[in-house]
Amino acid sequence: MxxxxxxxxxxxxxxxxxxxxxxxxxxxxxxxxxEAEGSPLDGLMGKLExxxxxxxxxxxxxxxxxxxxxxxVTARTGFVCDAEAQLAILREQYGGRFDFHRLGESASFLLxxxxxxLIECNGTNERLVVVSGHHQAxxxxxxxxxxxxxxxxxxxxxFHPNLQAQCQVWPPGLVWxxxxxxxxxxxxxxxxxxxxxxxxxxxxxxRLSGLLGRPANSVxxxxxxxxxxxxxxxxxxxxxSQLFCAPSLGGEFPLDLPDADWRLTGHVTGGEPLIFLSAAxxxxxxxxTFGSGWLVGTRNSRQGTDWIYVDRVLPADFRRGRPxxxxxxxxxxxxGQAIEMGDARSLYVGLSPDGTAVSLRYGERDLSxxxxxxxxPSDTEGSLLPKIRVETEQPxxxxxxxxxxxxxSAAKTGxxxxxxxxxxxxxxxxxxxxLTGHEEWHNCPGCGVPAHGGCRERLSGCPNAACxxxxxxxxxx
Numbered sequence: 001m002x003x004x005x006x007x008x009x010x011x012x013x014x015x016x017x018x019x020x021x022x023x024x025x026x027x028x029x030x031x032x033x034x035e036a037e038g039s040p041l042d043g044l045m046g047k048l049e050x051x052x053x054x055x056x057x058x059x060x061x062x063x064x065x066x067x068x069x070x071x072x073v074t075a076r077t078g079f080v081c082d083a084e085a086q087l088a089i090l091r092e093q094y095g096g097r098f099d100f101h102r103l104g105e106s107a108s109f110l111l112x113x114x115x116x117x118l119i120e121c122n123g124t125n126e127r128l129v130v131v132s133g134h135h136q137a138x139x140x141x142x143x144x145x146x147x148x149x150x151x152x153x154x155x156x157x158x159f160h161p162n163l164q165a166q167c168q169v170w171p172p173g174l175v176w177x178x179x180x181x182x183x184x185x186x187x188x189x190x191x192x193x194x195x196x197x198x199x200x201x202x203x204x205x206x207r208l209s210g211l212l213g214r215p216a217n218s219v220x221x222x223x224x225x226x227x228x229x230x231x232x233x234x235x236x237x238x239x240x241s242q243l244f245c246a247p248s249l250g251g252e253f254p255l256d257l258p259d260a261d262w263r264l265t266g267h268v269t270g271g272e273p274l275i276f277l278s279a280a281x282x283x284x285x286x287x288x289t290f291g292s293g294w295l296v297g298t299r300n301s302r303q304g305t306d307w308i309y310v311d312r313v314l315p316a317d318f319r320r321g322r323p324x325x326x327x328x329x330x331x332x333x334x335x336g337q338a339i340e341m342g343d344a345r346s347l348y349v350g351l352s353p354d355g356t357a358v359s360l361r362y363g364e365r366d367l368s369x370x371x372x373x374x375x376x377p378s379d380t381e382g383s384l385l386p387k388i389r390v391e392t393e394q395p396x397x398x399x400x401x402x403x404x405x406x407x408x409s410a411a412k413t414g415x416x417x418x419x420x421x422x423x424x425x426x427x428x429x430x431x432x433x434x435l436t437g438h439e440e441w442h443n444c445p446g447c448g449v450p451a452h453g454g455c456r457e458r459l460s461g462c463p464n465a466a467c468x469x470x471x472x473x474x475x476x477x
Contacts, residue, residue: 003065006053009033010076018073020065026050026073027061033075049078056143060105079145080107082289083187089287090188092280093312098195107141111191115242116459116471117198118159118224121429129159129227129465130429131472133455135198137169139190146185149176152194161205161225162197171197172204173317186291192315199239201320205229231472238472241460246298246325247311253302254309257374265358266369273299273306275347275360275370282372284313285330285349285358292316295328295347308347429463430455444469 005018007029016036018029030048050059053072058080087100087109097114116131136155142148154169163169171193177185196202205225228235254276255262268274277285281297284290293313300307308327316329328347348361360367425435428451435441440453447467456462461471 003068004071005065005068006072007033008053008072008074010074011048018065023064023066025061025065026059026063029065029073030061030075047078047081048075049080050075051143057106074143080141083109083141083145085287086186086188086289086291087191089284089290090191090315093284093293093314094195095280095312098191107145109139109141111137111139111194113137113195113198115195115199116238116430117163118200118465119157119429120159128429128449130449130463131459131465131470132157132432132463133430133458134432137194139187141187147178149185150187150190152190158198159221159224159227160197160200161203161221161228164221169194169197172202174202186289186315188289188291188293188315189317192293193317195243196239199242200228200235201239201243203228203232203235234472240323241471243314244294244296244323244325246296247309249298249309251300253300253307254371262371262373264369264371266367268369273308273345273362275362275367276307276309277370277372278309278311279373281310281313286351288351291331292318293330294323294326295330295349296323296325297327298325299327299345306345310347310349425450428452428455430459 003020005020007016007018008014009016016033018032020028029050033048051057051074052059052068052070053074054070059068059073084102091098091100094114099112099114101110101112102108103110113135114133115135116133117135118129119132120127121130122128134156135158138153138155140151140153142151149170152169154163154165154167157165162172171190174190174193176190193202205228206222249257262276281295284293290313292315294316295310296312296314297308297310299309310327313330318329328349330349331351345363350359350361351357352359358370360370425441427433428435428441429449430451433452435450435452441450442453443450444456444462444464444467446462446469447464449462449464449467451463459471461467462469464470465472
């Protein structure tokens with residue numbers, strides 16, 4: 001007897017019985033659902049997903065009916081796909097310091113953070129608090145997501161009042177809103193708050209736990225709580241420098257940057273300022289699911305004309321203070337109220353209700369155009385939009401020529417070699433990599449803790465939080 005499967009359409013509150021005759025797949029079921037509601041399948045792809053009625057896990061499109069574990073399937077809006085898209089945009093905004101991997105076709109994501117967070121390690125005579133640049137967490141989207149918030153399990157060692165390895169965690173102060181509210185739940189906001197927690201910008205040290213009615217286990221590390229209370233200002237400054245460092249354009253006018261293609265969207269009629277969005281920032285601005293964020297960039301003027309360059313967009317909780325490098329806000333409203341930027345020369349960017357146009361407001365004036373780039377030649381090829389190109393003066397390396405030292409020639413491809421590396425000097429506290437003769441490293445002149453030179457440069461100081469040369473500047477500890 002052919003298998004019969006009960007299908008509930010969570011979007012329309014309807015129930016069907018699917019009667020496959022052979023090896024039909026989940027993709028075939030999507031076609032039937034589209035026909036049942038009279039919608040073209042193309043309009044549902046990416047917006048609809050099937051989940052197993054037993055465990056709430058997404059069902060891959062190629063899954064056949066006879067391999068389904070149970071006989072119940074739910075069709076719902078593609079929240080997992082939306083979450084994956086949000087994470088992909090966020091990866092670009094963090095510029096290589098955040099990555100993620102979806103575990104198969106499940107609703108679980110492995111999150112990789114390349115920002116500095118504190119851990120404890122064994123020193124010569126004591127336990128040291130040092131900055132480590134590699135951290136991981138596992139995020140799971142439950143079957144009734146986004147009505148129910150995701151669960152997050154921290155995986156790596158951490159020295160923090162509210163983060164603990166192999167335990168479920170939640171960023172202090174983050175509220176997961178109801179989906180029906182104007183402010184929709186956002187995975188972007190969650191990961192952004194997790195990142196702020198990691199670098200120390202968010203921390204609940206338990207001092208007001210009794211007054212605020214927090215659960216007893218909201219603070220997991222009492223020693224870390226005491227440490228964070230003592231160096232609260234230093235940690236907050238360090239955290240903001242990790243996340244909101246302004247991009248360096250060297251004061252150059254964006255159109256003068258070498259080898260840069262800029263696409264003009266709209267019309268520039270001589271008004272100011274001129275607005276420039278990086279390709280990464282433009283993706284966040286045009287996303288319907290990214291949520292609110294700070295526009296991080298720089299501003300300057302040229303020949304009496306002001307210009308603003310937006311390098312990236314970082315998730316924002318507008319109840320918190322405005323970062324020094326923020327030049328404006330994306331979707332800068334909260335419960336319908338405009339966010340007070342504290343500066344009449346601030347940029348507000350939003351997306352039209354139909355998602356087709358970007359709106360820009362500078363102070364009290366609406367702007368009609370902006371530039372997007374730098375873009376590669378293929379991005380503007382064939383476009384009807386105006387194209388502005390600044391030729392580079394630096395010669396390109398011709399095929400077959402020797403590349404710069406330390407780079408790999410394009411002609412050298414293949415599997416390469418696998419060489420065992422042994423370290424007699426231990427590991428770098430920031431990257432956990434071996435301290436070997438193959439990489440430049442040295443002992444800190446201030447405290448003697450060894451680290452790679454590149455890690456010290458990336459951190460702008462010593463990983464040892466107790467060292468005078470630490471970016472946390474806790475030398476009095």
